[in-house]
Amino acid sequence: MDEEQVSRRPGGRSARVRRAVLDATLAVVADQGLDKFRVGDVAARAGVHETSVYRRWGTRQRLLVDALFHHSEAQMQIPDTGSLRADLVAFTHSLIGYLSSPLGAAFMRVMAVVNDDAMPDSRAELWRSRVDLARTMIDRAAARGEVREGTDARLVLEQLIAPLHFRVLLLREPLDEDLAEQLVDSLLRGIAR
Amino acid sequence: MDEEQVSRRPGGRSARVRRAVLDATLAVVADQGLDKFRVGDVAARAGVHETSVYRRWGTRQRLLVDALFHHSEAQMQIPDTGSLRADLVAFTHSLIGYLSSPLGAAFMRVMAVVNDDAMPDSRAELWRSRVDLARTMIDRAAARGEVREGTDARLVLEQLIAPLHFRVLLLREPLDEDLAEQLVDSLLRGIAR
Amino acid sequence: MDEEQVSRRPGGRSARVRRAVLDATLAVVADQGLDKFRVGDVAARAGVHETSVYRRWGTRQRLLVDALFHHSEAQMQIPDTGSLRADLVAFTHSLIGYLSSPLGAAFMRVMAVVNDDAMPDSRAELWRSRVDLARTMIDRAAARGEVREGTDARLVLEQLIAPLHFRVLLLREPLDEDLAEQLVDSLLRGIAR
Amino acid sequence: MDEEQVSRRPGGRSARVRRAVLDATLAVVADQGLDKFRVGDVAARAGVHETSVYRRWGTRQRLLVDALFHHSEAQMQIPDTGSLRADLVAFTHSLIGYLSSPLGAAFMRVMAVVNDDAMPDSRAELWRSRVDLARTMIDRAAARGEVREGTDARLVLEQLIAPLHFRVLLLREPLDEDLAEQLVDSLLRGIAR
DNA sequence: GGATAAGCGAGACGGTACGTCTCGTCTTTTG
DNA sequence: CAAAAGACGAGACGTACCGTCTCGCTTATCC
Known part of the structure; x- marks a missing residue:
């Protein structure tokens, strides 16, 4: 119920995924450093599937550039x-x-x-x-x-x-x-x- | 002195391998660029087995640093x-x-x-x-x-x-x-x- | 039951890969003998990438045991x-x-x-x-x-x-x-x- | 003096190497097991250079068979x-x-x-x-x-x-x-x- | 007793295969 | 339809161990 209300907000699932991934990207970079930055870690941390990251950003580099x-x-x-x-x-x-x-x-x-x-x-x-x-x-x-x-x-x-x-x-x-x-x-x- | 530690005999196989690999490293970087720099290419170009490169330098990065x-x-x-x-x-x-x-x-x-x-x-x-x-x-x-x-x-x-x-x-x-x-x-x- | 755990969809890509690799394993063992059995050969014969074999079976030995x-x-x-x-x-x-x-x-x-x-x-x-x-x-x-x-x-x-x-x-x-x-x-x- | 007497005994250095290696082989097999049996370990344990082992026995398998x-x-x-x-x-x-x-x-x-x-x-x-x-x-x-x-x-x-x-x-x-x-x-x- | 052959120490190399890591893609199912 | 789920394709990396090669030196043996 609560979950559904959240998901109906303007922007919907897409926007939530985007925010979550960007935040996770920054968090992972800050925590792990650039060397150990893995797309998979970001996805896990964002609670999102890895494929969703690639769908949107295409490559690891683009994700990094976008977020940073x-x-x-x-x-x-x-x-x-x-x-x-x-x-x-x-x-x-x-x-x-x-x-x-x-x-x-x-x-x-x-x-x-x-x-x-x-x-x-x-x-x-x-x-x-x-x-x-x-x-x-x-x-x-x-x-x-x-x-x-x-x-x-x-x-x-x-x-x-x-x-x-x-x-x-x-x-x-x-x-x-x-x-x-x-x-x-x-x-x-x-x-x- | 330093040279002697690396290889006792200046004309020996060791020294030849070392020179060949370092030269090949520079050549590959100059030709292919850093992104497409592969250890395997270096070894091939140097006429040396890939494992010999890893034995000496350990990692791609160390090889690059040493040569450059x-x-x-x-x-x-x-x-x-x-x-x-x-x-x-x-x-x-x-x-x-x-x-x-x-x-x-x-x-x-x-x-x-x-x-x-x-x-x-x-x-x-x-x-x-x-x-x-x-x-x-x-x-x-x-x-x-x-x-x-x-x-x-x-x-x-x-x-x-x-x-x-x-x-x-x-x-x-x-x-x-x-x-x-x-x-x-x-x-x-x-x-x- | 067991099959379902390995791969949910009997006709899916997963199942095809599994079958192809196991068959190729037996074929290679029969042809080449155990000594010359190479994971790479199996993958090639199965028309599958080597990493897919390692993903599933982990080691050469496990693959052999499973197939045989x-x-x-x-x-x-x-x-x-x-x-x-x-x-x-x-x-x-x-x-x-x-x-x-x-x-x-x-x-x-x-x-x-x-x-x-x-x-x-x-x-x-x-x-x-x-x-x-x-x-x-x-x-x-x-x-x-x-x-x-x-x-x-x-x-x-x-x-x-x-x-x-x-x-x-x-x-x-x-x-x-x-x-x-x-x-x-x-x-x-x-x-x- | 004492050392020299030992080294002049029939068989000399060669025989000593042979015995040391065979003993080391048995010891390593008994200790480490067959899987972890490495020629290098044997040589080290025998206080002998690895090349000497290969010179005499040629392959790991022959060494094992001989000793066992x-x-x-x-x-x-x-x-x-x-x-x-x-x-x-x-x-x-x-x-x-x-x-x-x-x-x-x-x-x-x-x-x-x-x-x-x-x-x-x-x-x-x-x-x-x-x-x-x-x-x-x-x-x-x-x-x-x-x-x-x-x-x-x-x-x-x-x-x-x-x-x-x-x-x-x-x-x-x-x-x-x-x-x-x-x-x-x-x-x-x-x-x- | 000096020449000489055989073997050893040392150190790296050649070579093969293994297993790993990560990126990016594809397919199928689900909300 | 987009996302979850899960594997696959692809390519390089690095590792492990086997067996080989070269060179200098030592030791046993032969004349």
Whole structure:
């Protein structure tokens, strides 16, 4: 009875399965790590049959990308404090937080490994939208005259965030919280007028 | 010394097998790409039995790390032109060349994916030795008074090379040759006294 | 009942695979002999993937036991002629026929070699059911007053059939057809004057 | 000094290796069982290099046959009590003892499994010599008039010992000590009323 | 007593088959 | 019709053990 009421809700069984699988995906990645992530485990954890996963997502990679990408989307916040330095530090802080989490690290590893045909949109598109979002910090600073003319916003952002990814993906070192200020300062002394 | 531990007789069967397999590994990675890299293919190409590969390297991953790591070692050159900017540009250029090659890109993907227990020495050790090598450029410049005091050499290097890895691993964009100068200049304006 | 547990749908893919593999097993044993029996050959012959065999039977040994055991079951006939001697002779004849066949000999070698944990039921259980079947011959004779009181039916049967197995397994001699009568007579009369 | 004296003894190093390996073979079979019998273990236990084993015996099977066969030879005793029944009972007793030991059981399994080309002499020859030895019991009894004329000594012996092998090889049941008398009596008297 | 043949130690390799792991697909039944 | 259930197809991985090969060295034997 109770069960039936649940199943009649808008979205019905399909939506429930989708949510359950995505949640289970995140849970398994967080618990087991990317290496031991198995589609079968996800299905079991979601209380769903493995075939249902494959029906919907087709491949393990697509499932991972779908789940992790949407999860990462919620994490991204562009601060607006009125000061470039403060903005960048805050932004970097939150990125450090994300990349230090199992899911954040896993997402980056997935992005590093995955073949492009497992991506919903093109890989370039995906990153562009994020960079565009982040560059508003630079643009606003430029409007305030805080930034040297001719500064390449994208390059600046990459010099800011690439070291974080570098450490997470390749060095596998924990990200120090101080890193945010160090990076931003090193960067600003270069680009500040 | 190291060589002797692996195989007592430099011309012996052992040494031949080792060389043949490592060469074949690089060849297969370059030809087929990392995804289609199969231990069996390597063995066939090396004219060696598959079990011999497993005997020595144990796993596909360890084989990849061994071959790609040693290959990458030969690529690293630290220039000494007398000018920090010229050194860094030259260094970055050669790194761009390496990372643009199939083997370079493959090595970075391997490093991003591989579990630490497939590594011969600790991952930290491995990178430290390279960073130490690279920082001689900075140290020399510091001795010449080209560098602001208090500059963190490691951080600087990471801000220089991380964007390259970032693009190769995550963006999958080709590395523009101009990038070298852009990065170095952006960096120097920050650290130059 | 048993069949239903293995595969719910008698005509389904599962059942087809099962039959095909068991048949192929017998065919390969008969053709190639036990030594050259390879799981891969069976799969190929059955038109089935090797993993499907391992999924179901787990090991080469279990597959052999399953196939040969069920095959042997169909061979066992208990005659009822009204005379103990005639019964035993007929029974022994058919056993000689079976043990002289490649499959019969192979089954005995398998039983001699196989570890108990490759057996579906306990080894004791398996033989008991057969002995129980065979002892009906003795029991009927006892009811007819043909047998000395106190005769141990099991022991008698073993003295009848063990020499056949002995020759097949250890001597590797062909079983003479006359052997049936010789054994039965020796058994019935004893050798003491 | 002492060492040198030992090594100069007739047979020298070779003979020492041979003995050590054969002893180790028996020990490993007795300890580990036939299934887990590995040539490498034997070599290790004998304090000898694996290659030395292969040099001499060529195959695992030949090593097993050699070691177990010679060991079994020492076990066989033909009693001479003056009474057929007593002789047979004593003989059977000792056979039960042997077959109940790990080495005895293992030897029979080896004989059941081994290909004939691993045998030093022909298989038939090997058994014949033993049967001939055993039949002296019957022959002596015949000379004493204890045995019905026309009795086939070989068949009788097989009916006596085959059940023991049957139980060891196929039933894997422990051999009861009483079995000796039961078998002998059943054999001597027959079961017909 | 020195040459020489036979055999051993050491270490890896060749080779065959086994069994495992996971992904992704297919079929049949069920709500 | 979509999902549950359960096996199958496919392909690679890694393992286990057998038996072989090469080389350097030691030991027994022969002249």
